[in-house]
Amino acid sequence: MKNKLFRNLIITFLSISMMLSLESCGKKKENAVNGGHAVSSTTGVNDLLQSGLNEQTSEETTSEEVVIDFTSSPAYTSSAPLPSEEVIPTFTMNEEGVEVDLTVMSSGTVYSIVYDMMMHPDNYVGKVVKMRGIFDTAYDEASGIRYYACVIQDATQCCAQGIEFELEKPGTYPDDFPEVGQECTVVGVFDTYMEGEYRYATLRHSNMTVTDKT
């Protein structure tokens, strides 16, 4: 009798534990959705330029003010502390001086690293990034600023992530730029900046080469 009761208690405990654990998972996941580029809310190519790190920043700025000191360039220091329990990816610099070379990685890995850059930009600020992807551009009529981005897709070709870039030698659009959708390789220094209340990521001092001539 005692045995049966004990077993029943264990069953109930296991069931409740699993349900409660998953509910807490939901909370975390939901935070991710609100806070940035959650997988279930993957953005389209055009949205990447528009949204950038909006949601992620709004979450961070509410809890802790992030101050980026651009005047101290090229150090690109940020006063935002790194999350204590977060595992920071380590990258070694190659012969070209590139620390995060996404061109030598598989599409799935590239997607996940770019996703990580959007979620935890402080881990990458100041690093030289090289990426190959699809060129895209958007024009903000209100501010009169044209944004350029290099967009990568995952292996299933259904999800896209992109990084905005600013060329070292700004040219004239469209004369000095490839067509939207052409493949390009961009090398630049990862940085973030504030625009309004939102925080965006960009590759500064970038050099772009068109790798797809078609």
Place this chain on the structure above:
Amino acid sequence: MLDKLWMYLQLPMVQRALIVSVLIAFCSALLGVTLVLKRYSYIGDGLSHVAFGAMSVAAVVGLTNEMLLILPVTIICAILLLRTGQNAKIKGDALIAMISVGALALGYLLMNLFSTSSNLSGDVCTTLFGSTSILTLSNEEVWLCVILSILVFIGFLFFYNKIFCVTFDEQFSRAIGMKVELYHFLIAVMIAVIIVLAMNLVGSLLISALVIFPALSSMRLFKSFRSVTIFASVLSLICTLAGIVLSLLYSTPVGSTIVTVDAAGFLICFFAGKIRGDVST
């Protein structure tokens, strides 16, 4: 190639993906044997579609915590499907098919009609095929998976004899005074938890493969419940790891690569079983 693999293994996101996928593969194989023996191989697929439908409803309703709806609905459906006996008006396989396609259709319809995302096809693709979800997990999600997997494993070990009994002969289990419904409930909860977790790994459409392939492969080579379960778990681990490594090296979708490796594993076991004298038949 080894250098490239080593480089990938240094990345935290890849390490997290490997940990979670190994745990999910292990747990799904454990329960897979029970499901295959109870002739509910397709239940994983049905439940994952239910989870997809529930997720769509939660998104449309605007629930802040989607799991509050997804998990109970999946568990209820799991209980319903497992409790369906021979005397039911709608037989088990028909009920699974009905719930599966019904939930899938309803989910997609709702997502289309009341979409809140700018990339609907991306959302659907991610949910159905796993996409890169497994490579974008947070530390919290990894810990959650570890805890749940341990709970499932402990539950399976602790109730191994009861699960064995319920799996092979329900009537006998009732006759000896076992609370069959209670164990059905436990199995249903464990399955639902694994299904919801596995959606990250291989997506809704491919979950069944994680459940049935290792069990079926193992049955080609072994006879006893214990040896089939142990080998299925080991094989599932190997196939999942191989699938992830291959997908990293050759830029293929993670979920479908894992399932393809599982299928290849089945073929190898099938021919190995033939060579050994077809012990499983």
